[in-house]
Amino acid sequence: MVNSDRVVADAEALLQRVSPEGRRLAQRQRERRNRAMVRAVMRIIGATLAIMLAAGIVGAFVPIGQMGFLAALILIVISWVVILAMSHEPAETVQSLAATSDVALLPQKTEAWLQRQRPALPAPAQRLADGIGLKLEQLGPQLVGLDPREPAAAEVRKLLSVELPELIDGYTRVPQNLRRVERDGYPSPDKQLAEALGVIDGQLAEMSSNLASGDLHRLATQQRYLELKYKDETE
Structure with a gap:
């Protein structure tokens, strides 16, 4: 018998792969790779x-002779290897x-890191x-020139470099067979993750x-009502 939950999950994943958001992010990743390749080729040339x-x-x-010509070829090959190695961006x-x-x-x-975590997430997440x-794509240009000493900068840094990664990392540590299981009156990990991401x-x-309106004070003091640190209730 076909597992109905699995069929629904596969269908949702397929819809997600062809969603406007998914296509746009995939296009941006291709553009980044293409730009990096062009830069590498220009440096090699x-x-x-x-x-x-x-x-x-x-x-x-x-006169450099054959040995000089060979040395030049070796230097060219070495330069290619170094440039290609330096053009590779390490995974976040x-x-x-x-x-x-x-x-x-x-x-x-954070966007690059989040996209690499995407395959481990359920379709709604x-x-x-x-x-x-x-939204991270839109937020980036707004942060250029923001004083890092501003409380607003600290709030952004906390959300993007601590709370969001901890949420996803905590979810991925839950065994897969328990991610859809409700326990002790708590929603399933899948549902908790979706709610937190929302x-x-x-x-x-x-x-x-707030950044667009220049209201940095409101950004720094807005009410926070979610515990983003995922608690693994399973044993």
Whole structure:
């Protein structure tokens, strides 16, 4: 017999993959990869031309011979390897998010981290994660120039580098067979996660609105009514 819950979950996941939010985020990721590739190719071309030019200048005064030509080729290959290695961005982690000092970089870093966690989330939470990703995209430019000493900056940093990662990380530690189970009067972990992400989504919208209006005081002192640290009630 086909598991009806599994069928529903698969259908929701399929709908999510073709949702406008999901397509937009996927397009942004492709654009980032393409830009990174273009930058790497341009640097490779520049390094190759620089080495060839240097070899030509040296050869104009001192014959470099086959050994010099071989040395130039080796330098070109080494430059390619170094450039490609440096162009690869390491995956964001909970620790790297917490260590990010520039609050203006946090939205993009948190969005990249959240998208990598997406496959481990249930379909409703995936939709919410995509919505959060779009709000992070909008929030990034608003944080440029924000004084890191402002209480508003501390509030943004706490939400993006501590509370949201702790929520997702806590959920993923729950065994999969218990994620849909209600226990001791508490909703299932899947439902708790969706509710918490919904609150975060709303809070990000309010943060963006407050930043747009210049109301930093309200952003720093707004009421917080959710415990974002996920509590694993299972044993």
